[in-house]
Amino acid sequence: MELLSILTPMFFTLVTAGTVIGIIFGAIPGMTATMAVAVCLPLTYSLGLENGLALLLGLYVGGISGGLVPAILLNIPGTPSSITTTLDGYPMTQNGEGERALKIGITSSLIGGLFSLAALYLFAPALADFAIKFSYIEKFLIIFFALTVMAALSSSLLVGIFSGFLGIFISLIGAYDISRGGNGELRLVPEFLEYYLESGFSLLPVLIGLFGLATILIEAEQGMKEGQSLSGVKIGGKPFKLSIFKGQFVNLFRSSAIGTFVGILPGVGGSAASILAYSQEKNFSKTPEKFGKGEPAGVIASESANNGLTGGALVPLLSLGIPGDSTTAILIGAFTLQGIQVGPLFIGNNPVTWDAMIIAMLVANIVMFLVMVFAIRHLAKVVTVPKNILFPIILMMCVVGAYTINYGVMFDVWTLLIFGLFGYLAHKIRLEIAPFIIGFILGPSAEIYFVKSLESFGTFSIFFTKSWIAGLLWVLIAISIAFSISVARKKNKTENE
Amino acid sequence: MTGLFKSIAAAAGFAAMVASPVLASAADLPSNIRLVIGSKSTGGDTYQNSAIVAEALAKKLDINVKVDAVGSSEAFKALQRDSRGTTIMIFHDQSYLGNLYGVRGYDDIFDNYVVGPTVAINPGNAYLVAKNSPMQSMEDVIAAAAAGQRVRVAIQAGGVSEIGFSALKNAVKVTHPGAEENIVPVNTGSQADKNQLMFDGQADVINGSVQANEQFTQLDADDQKAMRFIWLTAREETIEQANPEGMGDTTRDELLAFTTPNVSVTLDGSKDFTFDKEFFFLFNKDMDAEQIAAIDTALKEIYAAGDIQKTQKASFFIPNYKPQAEAATYLKAKRDEYRHVIDAISTK
Structure with missing residues (x-):
């Protein structure tokens, strides 16, 4: 009965409003679900805990989902976890299938979100107990596993590995973060840039520089006719049918499970979820050569995994008081502002709040699906806007997004420009951007987990002997590497023939 | 014409009279203040306590105060950049302990900033x-x-x-x-x-x-x-x-049962070590002294009214308002005390 008193029209209005605002944040390059939740966090003071959570959870689900729109239509990932969505989503847009790709992405997001919500509701305490079996060593091996996919995402094995290592190298610029157990000392920073690069290059300006600005520079070099739009083909293309998911059950289930699983591991990061899911789908596919050229299975894997993260990341938050990702790290503020302890006893001590959160997540997923499905027809028209109008608008959005990401730091705009130029040059000399950005995102975590493992145990052998989980991860790593080599060999053979 | 000028002069005088308190108030403090904190977490004690103080301050002064959890490095940089009073900071003992431990990015707060009033202790x-x-x-x-x-x-x-x-x-x-x-x-x-x-x-x-x-x-x-x-x-x-x-x-x-004297961690064989984690304001060194005084006075009145103490205690904070001058002297003495502990064992 107490739960019913919370489920007021205001509660549902806030979930809906949060979801819509979240989608808008997610869809603007440089603005993220984390930012949306951070901006609205103080409102929880006046709204109260359950209503406040309704708004924030709506923002969370909407923000993660909205990232697929620019990823598919503009080749700019709205959020870091949408990177792999660009790999097949944007080629689909170029083939005139933007609307279809969006519908596939949204449906996959809904399924991933609902899967993780069910896991959260049914198994949260058990999953949290499993999550704490993952020490620095197992977390390093998961990151390493994700890094092995760099080659699989590249057209050339060696260039992909080189690009990935370059991304890792650049990610290590800055201080060895003391708040993560480092010594606070600067590495790889010229003296005149120490003030700006203390925290290294910010991820989002790098991301939108590489994907957004670089694309514009490449297009600018080719020149554009007045009135020419992004997609040469008429929108609409192949119609969306639910039958596209026929034969995709395993992909949906595996990718949603990977997203949920990565979500329950604090510190691994949401991007790893979609990267792992995408690469696994490619590894298991009978037609891996179609990936990167507009394969719907790629969009399904990426989107079901990044929405699978939403419920997963709430598992350690609500069962251990430990946020699973950057957005739930902000979300925990809603509890502390209300003086509510979040820890292993939270669910048992606060059954009404727990139920209200589950309902809010469920409603947010459904609202997200409905709003986006109805908005798609209009959203997809963005590709018909002439480039000479669209690109300046994208450029402005990139600059605004870069400037706001750290609350107004001008150096982030310079970062956008630097990496825009780098992306343009990388295109010229055929460096691979996807492995580069994966290396850049995962590099700092790989470093900290690797160094901390060695500090704790003092021997490399511990990476092999720590636990059965470590053993299993080595098997997966070996399979992933073997697959990459095998695909590269086949490709070489075909090209030679 | 004379009548018209008189009317205009009277209207201008009235407008100036009505507007003057608003202008005076606006001159003292900006209507939008960014309160940066030395933590990146919105789930931690620094954000929680700063949000409580920011809300009370905004209500008292009828201004907007927005808490930004940007972390110590970015917070100090933001504070250094802005002497207009639009950016102020709340942090805790980490701000001087970081300097004592020689952590990069931690300057001597007593030399580089104005140390403001204390607001609470986290006894946890x-x-x-x-x-x-x-x-x-x-x-x-x-x-x-x-x-x-x-x-x-x-x-x-x-x-x-x-x-x-x-x-x-x-x-x-x-x-x-x-x-x-x-x-x-x-x-x-x-x-x-x-x-x-x-x-x-x-x-x-x-x-x-x-x-x-x-x-x-x-x-x-x-x-x-x-x-x-x-x-x-x-x-x-x-x-x-x-x-x-x-x-x-x-x-x-x-x-x-877990505090001194029930648990003894001796400082010198006769006195036990204790440490209260205290939260306090930091201001840009060149910020107008009147603006700092306005914040200090507002806090004094907020704590005199007594409501904020209830909110802080409900969240397991111990209210601990000390006016700016007193707080600066007190915290400097506290810093010197802990310097001795760190020097004694030199863990680095």
Whole structure:
């Protein structure tokens, strides 16, 4: 009965409003679900805990989902976890299938979100107990596993590995973060840039520089006719049918499970979820050569995994008081502002709040699906806007997004420009951007987990002997590497023939 | 024409008269203030306490105060850039401890900023062991180190988390000279990382807090996650000011069992070490003194009204308003006291 008193029209209005605002944040390059939740966090003071959570959870689900729109239509990932969505989503847009790709992405997001919500509701305490079996060593091996996919995402094995290592190298610029157990000392920073690069290059300006600005520079070099739009083909293309998911059950289930699983591991990061899911789908596919050229299975894997993260990341938050990702790290503020302890006893001590959160997540997923499905027809028209109008608008959005990401730091705009130029040059000399950005995102975590493992145990052998989980991860790593080599060999053979 | 000029002059005079308090007020403080904090977390005590103070301040002064959790490095930079009073900062003892420990990015706050009024204490800084650990108390920890056992303590280096570790090491040095080498730090990051090190058996003792770890102390001993408080660094008289119900399922009286004199971590053989984590304002060095005074006066009135104390206590903070001049002197003396502890053991 107490739960019913919370489920007021205001509660549902806030979930809906949060979801819509979240989608808008997610869809603007440089603005993220984390930012949306951070901006609205103080409102929880006046709204109260359950209503406040309704708004924030709506923002969370909407923000993660909205990232697929620019990823598919503009080749700019709205959020870091949408990177792999660009790999097949944007080629689909170029083939005139933007609307279809969006519908596939949204449906996959809904399924991933609902899967993780069910896991959260049914198994949260058990999953949290499993999550704490993952020490620095197992977390390093998961990151390493994700890094092995760099080659699989590249057209050339060696260039992909080189690009990935370059991304890792650049990610290590800055201080060895003391708040993560480092010594606070600067590495790889010229003296005149120490003030700006203390925290290294910010991820989002790098991301939108590489994907957004670089694309514009490449297009600018080719020149554009007045009135020419992004997609040469008429929108609409192949119609969306639910039958596209026929034969995709395993992909949906595996990718949603990977997203949920990565979500329950604090510190691994949401991007790893979609990267792992995408690469696994490619590894298991009978037609891996179609990936990167507009394969719907790629969009399904990426989107079901990044929405699978939403419920997963709430598992350690609500069962251990430990946020699973950057957005739930902000979300925990809603509890502390209300003086509510979040820890292993939270669910048992606060059954009404727990139920209200589950309902809010469920409603947010459904609202997200409905709003986006109805908005798609209009959203997809963005590709018909002439480039000479669209690109300046994208450029402005990139600059605004870069400037706001750290609350107004001008150096982030310079970062956008630097990496825009780098992306343009990388295109010229055929460096691979996807492995580069994966290396850049995962590099700092790989470093900290690797160094901390060695500090704790003092021997490399511990990476092999720590636990059965470590053993299993080595098997997966070996399979992933073997697959990459095998695909590269086949490709070489075909090209030679 | 003369009549018209008179009317205009009268209207202008009236407008000036009406507008003058608004202008005077606006000249004192901007209508939008960004309150940066030295933590990136919105789930931690710095954000929680700053949000309480910001809300009260905004209401009192009828301005907007927005708390931004940007972390110490960005917060200090933002504060240095802005002398107009539109950016102010709240942080805690980390701001000078970071400097004492030589952490990059921590300048001497007493030289580089105006140290403002104190607002609250978080009495929850704690040290914990696994519930099934053979070491059940701080006495056991010190005895184990004295007996030659290596005791691994998970901390975040260079600040509030490390000061208790330094004190423990110092206490072992005082009571069992030479054995302090057996107290070793395991430098890590967030509370989640410290907890994980304990779950993995990679740390014997972890730094934590009453707020973040209390629920873990309620678990059964056979649960891998179960922990036990062994030491709260706060002064006894600080904890005594908390609400009787304490935090979660642990009452104030139960918490007092973990403070001095019930738990002794000696400073010099006669006096116990204590540490209260205090929150205070920091202002740009060139910020208008009248603006600082306006904030100080507003806080004085807020604390005199008494409502904020209830809010702070409900969230397990101990209200601790000290006016700006008094706070600066007090915190400088506190800094000098802890400098001695750090110098004595030189953990770096």
